[in-house]
Amino acid sequence: MVESLFGMAQMGVLGGILLVLIRADRDVIRARRGYLCLKIGVMLVLFGAFMNMAGTLSLFTRATDRHPIDLYFFLEQGVGYTGGFTLLGIGLWFWLSSFHVAESSLEHLDDEVHSLGREKAGLTRVIEREIRQRKTVEAELLRLREHWLTMYKDAPIPIMRGSSGRLPIEWNSAFAEMLGYASLQEMVELARKSGGPHSIWQYRIDAEELFAGLQVERPILGYETRLVSKDGAPLWVRMDCMTTSDAEGGRLFYCFADDVTDRRIATKSLAHNERKLRAIMDAMPVGLVLLDEKTREIVDVNTPILSMTGFTRKKLIGQVCCDFLCKGDASVCLSLDEDDGRDFMSGECDLLMADGSSLPVLQSVSRVMVDNGPCLLEAFVDISEQKRLEHLKEDVDRIVAHDLKAPILGMINACNVLLMDEEIVQGDLREILKTIEQQGRKVLRMAGMAMTVYKMEAGTYEHTPTPVNFMMVVTNVLAELQDVAASLEVTVDVDSGDERTTSHHGLHVLGQEMLYESMFANLLKNAIEASPRKGTVTVDVGECDAGIVRLCIRNAGVIPLEIRETFFEKYVTSGKVTGTGLGTYSARLVVKTVGGDIQVNTSDTENQTSVVVTVPCA
Template identity: 30%
Template sequence: MAAIAESRGEAPAIRNPGLVSMNTRPFLRFVKLPKLLAISLFLFMAVIPPLAVWVAGREIAVEALRTEARILAVVVSRVIGQSPTFWNLTPERLSHVIQGLTPKDCFIDISDIQGNIVLTSGDPPSRPVMSARRFLVDRDEPVGSLTVYGSLRGHLKDTLFTAIVSFAFSIAITVLLWKKILQIMRNAALRVQHGMQRFQMLTELSNDGYWETDADLRFIFLSGGMERIGIKKEVFGGMLITELPFGNTPGVRERLHHMLFAREVFRNLVVNLEIEGRSRWILVSGEPLFDERDAFLGYHGTATDITERKHGEEALRAANAYNRGLLEASVDPLVTISPDGKISDANKATENITGCPREEIIGTNFSSYFTDKAKAEAGYQRVFHDGFIREYGLTLLHKDGFTTPVVYNASLYKDESGEVAGVFAAVRDITERKKAEELRDEIERIVQHDLRSPAVAAITVARALAEDLNLGENERNLMVLLENSGQRMLDTLNQTLVLYKINTGSYKYVATEIDGVAIVREISRAFLLLPGFSKNRISIRVDGKDIQADASFCFFFCDPQLLRLALQNLIQNALEASDQNNEVIINLICNGNIKIEIYNKGAVPIEIRNTFFDKYVTFGKKSGTGIGTYSARIMIEAQGGSIAMQTSDETDETLITIHLPS
């Protein structure tokens, strides 16, 4: 039909798949099997019983005839032995001898030794005939023979009756069996038809396409899934499968052509098709169809649109390339470690710090690259226990033998199912940090010894001279001023060192219980002795009430040195912002949450209100550095506290509030 349609310039008609389009050889053989079974059963039941009756009955009759022949031969042999003139007797007398011995419906003939018949008895039997022959003996010498003939007609009647009964019974059984077989075959056909209908329905509903070709490899069926892919009946119906609009898949057309004409099965063949101006990626599978005579019927198969998956794979490759670029751009060594402690990936920085190429690193033990392998292994196991590790100090060993101090940061990463896939680790070279720490230690040594010593000496001399009773009031005030100046110099050195420790992360907070009122009073007295603030006024309060000489207290925990330095900066700011006619109020709140409030007249300039506590922020001060409020914030926050500023142009006031942990 396809050839006729082609000769007319027509495309083969697109049809629905039926039973003939399936590989029907097994089913056709199944249909033939019941016929052979029914015929074999009929022949067995119709032929075997009569044949068995005939053979068994014939054997019984022949054996009975042989028994009669033996008996007659014995009797006649005795007569011959007793009558030497036996063979000279007349036939009538011989017949009289054996007449009483002849079985019913049998015929007997007696022959001499030469084979001449000398006597017969009885009527010849009707056909079919059976016979039994025995020798006659006289003194153990053969003198003749006796043959008994019988008829099998009666047995033949029994056999025919059995044949008739068997034939009738076999016909009845075969008819019943054939009806049952037909019912089974009809049900099987219905199930096959129902399965084909379900198959056709599924092919129409499925996103995957189902297709069939004829023996000329032209499309004769395209399911709804093929339509959704873009291979429509109106366009591709009757088209040769090798004429599909292949896109950018070199060699695929030739490979498909070879497999089709070799009648080979092909699976998961990825092809690119240009359909309706769009590039589509299709996953195609197919197998040849043959009839029961092994004649080629065509191909059938499936097609799946994997365009989105292809785009996803391309995006994934791009993302992997991007992620790889990020890994390689990192100056820190980065590795991924499998659950068994083996390195599964590494970047270029890892090659540089270990001296080993990436190919050699992958698959080796992570801990083998450190001087203390047990410590490295313990850190790795801690990641599995805690989920992460931070700033874990190790010493990395280069393959050439030199070492690098590093810190190890790592966390677990999981797969899509939420199972732990391994550890992602970053190793940072802290050689420069180590050098900075050494420099810090050197600076601290200089501060503690080279700079602190003169300041401490000045304070000590001033205190010793102030205790001299011969000093006048002015000289005594000068000594106090010298002591305060030395203390401020010492506090400045301490502040510089503390800020350095806080900023480098080496500061360790240790809380001590102190009396806040005593610290505030001491700082206030020191400021009021200075020439610039001698006319200012400071009011100290506890829970809003003025303190009573030395009888007021406010105890809480803090770092005394940090609190002193922070309050010095903030009180100095408040005194500088206020004129001499207005007092600075310092209120300590000790009920519940610990707070220190510093009030002063004068609003903070609007230009620096949002950045008041930032570094190097100052406004309107000729000698301002912008470090005071910044260092106060850093030192308060280092103790777990907080600091805030409120200012008002209407009241021309500023409030600094320090919150400390209770």
């Protein structure tokens, strides 16, 4: 009985140990094999104890008595205790060795912990540095944002910004000022009460069109729209817009505005003025052609030039004027070169017409600036009727001159015939006949010179020089003007340096006798009339030197100051009741025609005027 109780107590203890081992199994990390051997060993010892207690049962005993082998002993001692304690030993061996391994693992773990600590410290420093850098960057971004906001709000350029498809839309102070608001808050409040940002547009469709264009990622440049100012007046504004992406993937837009109301008004006014100018130009009776100064290409024309030539505007624009309208004659327009210094000149030319014929015109060329570029403005006046009248006048003058020559020559010849009879024609009668002859010659010369001067002015006179006895010209003119000088009590003194004044074979010059007589008579008469009473006019005729002859006519008195610069120009006269201003003008034409030169010098200190003429020797 006692043995049975002891066996049961032993089994209870071993069962408790096994239960503890089983429950602690989940917490065992190291030496799992040793721990397994310990559990099996305890189970086998428990089995041996069970077999020891079971040996007391008669059923088991009877069963075992039939066999020669002592099964009880084998199961209890061999399998239970021997196997159990063997496994317990093995388990303890593994278990004890695991403590050494655990110590090594703990040392290695300590090293890893220290290493991880160092890495942690390093990472902590890196993280702290990155945190500091991030804080610095965030502070800089915040500063830049505040700076940008300040620039945006205080920018002198009106700016509108917002998100595409979303409200609200923001403006800066310059935008509100552009629309006439006292402050941005006033504009925002009024826009909010009026139904949103579309209220600042005159037409909502304009705002919707702009916002629709901002949905895509492309800039909108030069978009002009109509806004409404505070006082309700329409305002034309040009907007240049750009879009970008925000952090949430949306579309941000910035629009930079510019008030172009004045420009549009000026553009409209300019267009109106251009139409007015075009109407005026087309109504002018003058053909106008605008050329590019460098290329001489036709830039624009008016309607009269089209009517004059028969060309169309499309045919003329882009053509080179000198090759198309002027038949290759560039004598007028090409003379206005950049180095010339002149801004205007005119002349006659023939204008080519569409049918191949030519039209005589008066062409004027002036330098103008168009669109900041140098241009030439050519004006063409139809002078075909004037040319016809000039030809008619020329024919009439030629007929009159021809018809006058015959009776004048008859009168001169009659006087010469009467003067040949010295016995009958004497005294005053002889002087009268000489005067009639001289005046006849003068009228004959004047009739011939009328047409000649006109041709010289027009540049059509054909000069055929012949040797002319210049001293004979001087003698004849002195005889013609003798009565004029006597009536004004002026003495004419001829200084030739020798006796050539009476020689019929004296000094000879190249030209035509009629031209020299007209030139010398005009200059000498002008000097006689300008001299004071009892004054002296000196005529100095030089010798032929270096192919030229020098003639100098001096008289007392000076040329009036107001005509000194224009002394040889047409219709310039002063102090003469019957003066026409054609004498000196005609004299200069003659001198230039024969290839000479003429100058005038007047001295206030010496109270003297001299006219110097140089002509070619024969």
